[in-house]
Amino acid sequence: MKLYxxxxxxxxxxxxxxxxxxxxxxxxxxxxxxxxxxxxxGKTYCGQAVTKEVEGKDYDPSIKLGEQ
Known part of the structure; x- marks a missing residue:
């Protein structure tokens, strides 16, 4: 499964x-x-997309992405 x-x-x-x-x-x-x-x-804001492959899991919206 790929996380974003x-x-x-x-x-x-x-x-x-x-x-x-x-x-x-x-x-x-x-x-x-x-x-x-x-x-x-007067501020500049950044954004960066990141992805990660995680094996053996089914997607669930309750996944805490920052803890993966």
Missing amino acids: RFLTGVDDSSFCHRVTDALNKGWELHGSPSLTFDPVL
């Missing part, structure tokens, strides 16, 4: 650490990162 997550956050080191943590837990980058700028708040 879309990580988002402010463009700072904590976002990079979240992506790094996912990669070290076996998730793989899927596609290019995305960026958007909020002119009201």
Whole structure:
């Protein structure tokens, strides 16, 4: 079964650490990162899709993706 997550956050080191943590837990980058700028708040936000193959499980919407 393939799992999918879309990580988002402010463009700072904590976002990079979240992506790094996912990669070290076996998730793989899927596609290019995305960026958007909020002119009201003056902040840039990042998004990165990640996927992971998990064997022997059936999909259930209650799966806690961050714990996989």
